[in-house]
Amino acid sequence: MKKFIYKITLVFLVLLTTISCSDFLDVVPQDKILESQTYSTEDGVQSAHNGLYLLLADDNLYGRQLTMDAVEIWGQQYNMNSQHSKYLTATYAYTQPEPKVTIAGIWEKAYATILASNKFLESIEEYHGVVSQEKEDLMKGEATAIRAMLHFDMLRLFGPIYKVAPSNPAIPYYDAAVTVNNPILPADEVITKVLADLDLSLSLLANDPVLTSGKYVATTAFDGDPYYSQNRGLRMNYMAVKFLKARVLLYMGDTAAASVVANEVIDFAKSTSFFTWTPFLEATNAANPDRIFSSENFFAISDYNLYVKQQALFDANLEDAKIYAPLLNRLTAVFESNDNDYRNLPSWKIPASGGKTQKTFFKYSDVVDKTKNFRFQIPMFKLSEMYLIAAETATTKDNAIAFLNTLRFNRGLTNLPLTANVTTEVTKEYKKEFIGEGQLFFYYKRNNTTSIPNGSAASGNVTMNELKYVVPLPDSEINFQ
Template identity: 50%
Template sequence: MKRTYFTLLITTALAILTLGSCKKFLNVTPEDKVIETQIFSTKIGVQTALNGLYLSLATNQLYGDNLTLSTVEVLAQRYNIPSTHDLYKIATYAYTDAPASTRLETIWTNAYGTILNVNSFLENIEKYKGTVDEQTESVFKGEAIAMRAFLHFDLLRLYGPRYSTADSTKQSLPYYAATKSSINPLLPANEFIVNIINDLNTAANLLQNDPVITTGVSTPRVNETVDFFKSNRNFRFNYYAVKGLLARVYLYRGDKVSALKNAKEVIAVANKFPWTTSTNALSEKQNPDRVFSTEMLLGVSNTQLYSRYTALFDPSVTDGTILAPLPARLNTVFETNENDYRFNLNWQIPSTGVKSYRTFYKYADIVDKTKLFRFTIPLLKISEMYYIAAESEPLSADGIALINIVRANRGLLPLATTAVVNTELQKEYQKEFFGEGQLFYYYKRRNITSIGNGSGTSSITVNYAVPMPLSESQYR
């Protein structure tokens, strides 16, 4: 099989390591050997290589846009997409038509390309053992293995079958745990997800000495020196992010006992990921933290975020191009409740008068450019742990109590103990994860085949059978 992957890990690391010193790399040894040696023979080189992996996650092709802001959100019918829109084929599930096929190809290629680079990192950190101390090596390897599992899982959620069906035993996707030139076989989803769980458990074991356990997220102050090992742990695959991902994976698999166990382990240390405040949500006008970054177990930093906001959501974007819901549908989602932090803060009618309807401000820039939560896109938050636990609790009343904890921290009144857990959870997923890429996967996991059409008042039948790109299938 022919593959074309961009090895961002190597090229990014090389660019950083060789700034201002290109001449010394001329006429020496083969380029790939020079690159490998230069990167993995120094501590800063290893750190740079690991950072390169995180940079690749944050690109627009992956979690900087496609898998959070746009493509997967359109699959969930979040927005009103006219027939002239570039995302119309995605909105109508015409997966094999351009430009939908191109978008899906881009996601697949970049995800597997990043997995290839993760495996290269793991092999090289082992090959050049001793470059970093034992504890650092263990944490770095844990982060990389967790990233590999994370990417495989989202590939499964997007391109794989609906899991809780007979299709779970059919051939679906290849799993890559090593760099190799041969083609890995397509695995049934039930085997594929075992590999994901094994990788996450391995990562959790390697992260037993993760600084997040003792010192928390460790967000540095403005102008404070950043410690690569200890700082900003919620932008890295830290121990609690791995446990949260295990909860997410186990629930997708239908193993509620294991999902509840892992979710509760994270909930037990929820003080490390404090809820946003009412002051931030309701009073702060110039520099609100709209993504609730303090609650984040895991996120990425996309330096192109505000250019993507300008292109997708800014009120100045034309009606035929902007990503915005129909007003009636948005009001239905938030039950027209202005007390909800997620509604009040992130959805506003522009004061300039260029739009008569609410537009999405979650990823709009702020006044103070020194704020450390700028450029942030959440991938996993503490709220999801409460939702997973609520769905997994044997007693409905216990589940509602967990949902009410989230609601209390979103400015909402508690639900009655007689409320239906799954009904309320669907409402919460619709409200909580706008622009975070989780709703389509929720619908798919729950086998919800008919949802509200983003471009009308009727319902639409969802096509969850996203095909493997032609570049992959034609060689099998």
């Protein structure tokens, strides 16, 4: 955050040294002129709003590090032994140069995007009337939810193990576009602010077209402008915010409230055709497999560089020291030797080229039909997670097993017996369901799991503790607090 404060200060100092005091009072700053031009038209407002989603797809955020790269390495999803270029990251050597660069990049881009969200919220208020009130509310609701989501994920990374030390210092929270560093707050205060933002967002999104028309279909709502009514599944829509609220409540340990919200989301999915389980034949289609289960996604980001990243991280032609891939026996253990699980074969195959004997990751590979609406999408919030939250928070074991069996049925698996251990089975599903989506590390941290499978060894575990789960704040933040 300090980097941006420095830039603003520098511009201010340059102005002071190039004009007289009297002249200075008559000058309209260049950034204010640009802001006025942007927010003077509806097209400009839409561009500024859409820019927030482009920022979310950045490599340092959900376009790579927070989905398929750093957080997956910390979750031990890949084999990154001592010969691998990411070995230091995989061993939680956070103070070493390479991991420090990654950590700083995540932090700075997250807070830059929070700053952009706050600036959008303040500017659309300042230039009120350029768009209708209902359009303004919709965009403000989305921007507020983006702000909440980023703060929550920074808390999950840099904050304490919440179930152990909820009052420990965590991160700063920014709900205004200020040019000074905000203080670092305790984790529970951050959660309070996240939930307040989510509730505000829900109130602003009360008329979201996703509630009546679903994720993709343009409607006559909002003057028939497709920017507001179409592709709601690629926006922080009302149901996506509900979804995030359930995730936050579970993280803070309020299982009763998390259960209520998760079941609300599940009931909505059941009562409409907007968020449906992806059929087996679509997930496993030879030419156009829907490996991300797009019909189930309450929110996904569009990343038009997705296939470049697929090649950079997972391509079979990469040398062993560069490729992100698991040991074959570890992957087999995750899927319990079950090829019927259609999270397995479509996304994991021994490649025809590259000389690799282990399976490599194809989840984000392109498909033949370039008109498929799931092209370039990275899942953010998926229906399966609501069933896992509902199972984890169910008040009876029978209900918990029923939620798990619904998920398993829709992944090609047989039912669990009522004697199954719920925690064990939920953990298994997190390992299978979210590979390349960045949720396993956070699951382990939320539960303070003390031992996790070592992705870089054929057997054995990594002992986990606070030093590994709590990613240290970057120097750029520590030095200016």
